[in-house]
Amino acid sequence: MYYTALKHLHLLTVAITLGLFLLRGAWMLADSPRLGARWVRIVPHINDTVLLAAAIGMLGVGGLNPLQQPWIMAKIGGLLAYIGLGTVALKRGRTKAIRVAALIAALAVLAWIIAVAFTKQVIPGAI
Numbered sequence: 174m175y176y177t178a179l180k181h182l183h184l185l186t187v188a189i190t191l192g193l194f195l196l197r198g199a200w201m202l203a204d205s206p207r208l209g210a211r212w213v214r215i216v217p218h219i220n221d222t223v224l225l226a227a228a229i230g231m232l233g234v235g236g237l238n239p240l241q242q243p244w245i246m247a248k249i250g251g252l253l254a255y256i257g258l259g260t261v262a263l264k265r266g267r268t269k270a271i272r273v274a275a276l277i278a279a280l281a282v283l284a285w286i287i288a289v290a291f292t293k294q295v296i297p298g299a300i
């Protein structure tokens with residue numbers, strides 16, 4: 174029961190992180206000043222904290238040990254890569270070419286994390 178609630182919270186925040194990241198990516202591409210708005214710099218972090226908290230809660234409630242579940246380790250690694258690439262794409266990338274490349278890479282990592290989540294396989298589709 175509790176696990177299901179946490180999973181729904183996790184899924185809700187996954188949808189929000191995806192939506193906000195796409196929105197901010199579009200603003201970066203359009204050189205929009207909206208990227209620097211106060212809420213844009215705060216809300217995604219709160220959402221991502223809830224996303225991770227729900228994930229850790231599921232591990233606790235479900236008695237899942239990440240060290241014994243390669244797909245969970247893959248998601249944690251993927252999340253770190255997504256955060257790093259996302260920062261380069263939206264903030265730190267010095268040229269637009271670098272930011273665009275980081276944006277594409279971040280979206281690819283995000284797609285991989287979601288595929289790993291659904292298949293529970295580090296290489297989704299592998300036998």
Ligand code: HEM
Binds near residue numbers: 190237287291
């Ligand atoms: C941006 C990062 C993440 C995304 C996009 C994401 C996405 C998802 C999705 C789409 C599901 C649903 C899978 C299904 O319905 O079968 C899911 C489930 C889950 N995720 Fe994440 N996740 C992320 C990060 C994490 C992290 C870092 C952890 C662990 C520390 C984690 C742990 C879990 C667990 C335990 C489940 C439930 C699996 C199940 O019971 O079927 N997630 N995630």
